Amino acid sequence: MEMRMRRRLEIAAVLGTLGIFAYAAWTGLVWAPPDREMGDVQRIMYAHVPMVQMMLLSGTINFVCCVVYLFRASWKTDALAEASAETALVFGAIGTTLGAIWGRPTWGVYWAWDPRLTTVAILLVAYAGYMALRRFVDDPERRAVWSAVTGIIIAVDVPIIYFSVKWWKSLHQVQSTPRTVDPQMVYALRWNITAFFLVLIVFLVARYRIALAARLRETTVPEPAPGAQQVVA
Amino acid sequence: MMNALHSVLAAVGEGRIQGGWEYVKAAYAICWTGLALYAVSLWARRPREEPK
Numbered sequence: 001m002e003m004r005m006r007r008r009l010e011i012a013a014v015l016g017t018l019g020i021f022a023y024a025a026w027t028g029l030v031w032a033p034p035d036r037e038m039g040d041v042q043r044i045m046y047a048h049v050p051m052v053q054m055m056l057l058s059g060t061i062n063f064v065c066c067v068v069y070l071f072r073a074s075w076k077t078d079a080l081a082e083a084s085a086e087t088a089l090v091f092g093a094i095g096t097t098l099g100a101i102w103g104r105p106t107w108g109v110y111w112a113w114d115p116r117l118t119t120v121a122i123l124l125v126a127y128a129g130y131m132a133l134r135r136f137v138d139d140p141e142r143r144a145v146w147s148a149v150t151g152i153i154i155a156v157d158v159p160i161i162y163f164s165v166k167w168w169k170s171l172h173q174v175q176s177t178p179r180t181v182d183p184q185m186v187y188a189l190r191w192n193i194t195a196f197f198l199v200l201i202v203f204l205v206a207r208y209r210i211a212l213a214a215r216l217r218e219t220t221v222p223e224p225a226p227g228a229q230q231v232v233a
Numbered sequence: 234m235m236n237a238l239h240s241v242l243a244a245v246g247e248g249r250i251q252g253g254w255e256y257v258k259a260a261y262a263i264c265w266t267g268l269a270l271y272a273v274s275l276w277a278r279r280p281r282e283e284p285k
Contacts, residue, residue, distance in 0.1 A: 029261070041253035044260045051264065094267040101260045105253050199268065206275040213280030 017198040024195035027188035035185075044102040046188055050196035051095030052120070056158055057200065058088035059123065063155035066148040075219065078144040079211035080204075081151055082134060087203050089127040091196075096120055107171060115164040116172035119157055126154040140218045 028046030035042030065081035068074075099117070100110040111117065130150050137143035165174045178186045 025261070029257070037249050039250045039253055041250050041256055043257050047261060047264045090267070090271050094264055097263055097267075098260045101256050101263070105250050105256050203271065203275065206279065209280055210275065210278050 014202060017195070017202055020191070020198060021195040024188070024191040027191050032184050032188040033182060038106055041102065041105050044098055046192040047196075048095055048098040048102055049189065050193045051091050051098060053193060054196050054200045055088050055092035055095055055120075055123075056162065057197075058084045058091060058204075059127075059155060059158045061204075062088060062151050063158065066151035066155070069144060069148045070152075073141075073144065075140075075144075075215040076212060078140075078148075079215055080208050081144075081148065082211040083204050083207035085127050085130050085147075085151065086207055087200060089124060089131065090203075091200065092120065092124050092127070096124065112171050114171040115168040116161065116170070119161045119164050123154065123157045123161060126157065130154060140215060 024046070028043055032043070032046070034040045061084040062081050065077050065084060069077045069081060096117075103112070104110050130147060133150060134143055134147050137146060165172050181189075
């Protein structure tokens with residue numbers, strides 16, 4: 001009964017997230033006005049900005065899990081670190097692709113080695129390496145420690161990405177503030193950030209369960225079958 | 234001269250970049266397809282037994 005109730009709650013949460021996602025997409029694609037300079041192309045912002053923000057949030061969660069794991073080892077922390085690294089990679093790869101598409105009509109190029117773009121590219125390659133490392137190390141404990149150290153090193157890039165547009169004034173614009181943006185655009189952006197945040201939570205929970213189940217499978221010693229003889233070396 | 238200025242100011246009001254919906258459509262298609270594929274991959278990898 002409790003299991004069925006939990007399942008219903010999960011389905012309701014996913015449906016609610018999809019509903020908010022659909023409303024947020026409508027506000028960005030239809031309801032919000034076009035930009036004075038960029039026209040309708042600016043509507044890419046309502047997906048690009050939240051996606052990159054979720055990448056940075058996932059990277060921050062990964063960093064916290066890596067630090068916590070080194071001080072207090074737990075398979076749950078390791079599983080959440082694995083989950084957040086993968087979501088950082090997924091949201092970052094899609095978000096960067098959207099940025100490249102936005103760059104073509106506004107900058108004239110899909111890609112430029114601008115500090116913001118370069119630091120994001122480094123982060124994506126680093127998380128791809130992190131996920132590869134987790135696949136190549138068989139011993140769960142050694143894998144968890146090595147990936148925790150790697151995760152902490154990668155996280156150095158997260159604040160650099162955020163501040164890169166302020167430190168090196170280059171092609172990528174600095175973050176806008178609600179004071180300089182049309183209130184309708186702020187409303188649409190906030191709904192989209194909320195929607196993508198909820199999607200991230202759903203993905204994180206699902207990926208965490210996959211990782212935790214794999215860890216428990218790896219570390220649980222199977223019970224001997226009834227009647228099986230124990231071999232003593 | 235005045236006509237040229239008029240057309241520039243009018244263009245600013247509507248956005249200097251005219252059209253561009255093909256970029257918006259491509260971006261949202263990639264975003265939604267990417268997220269949907271990742272959701273399917275999570276569903277396919279889901280653990281058959283609940284972790285204790």
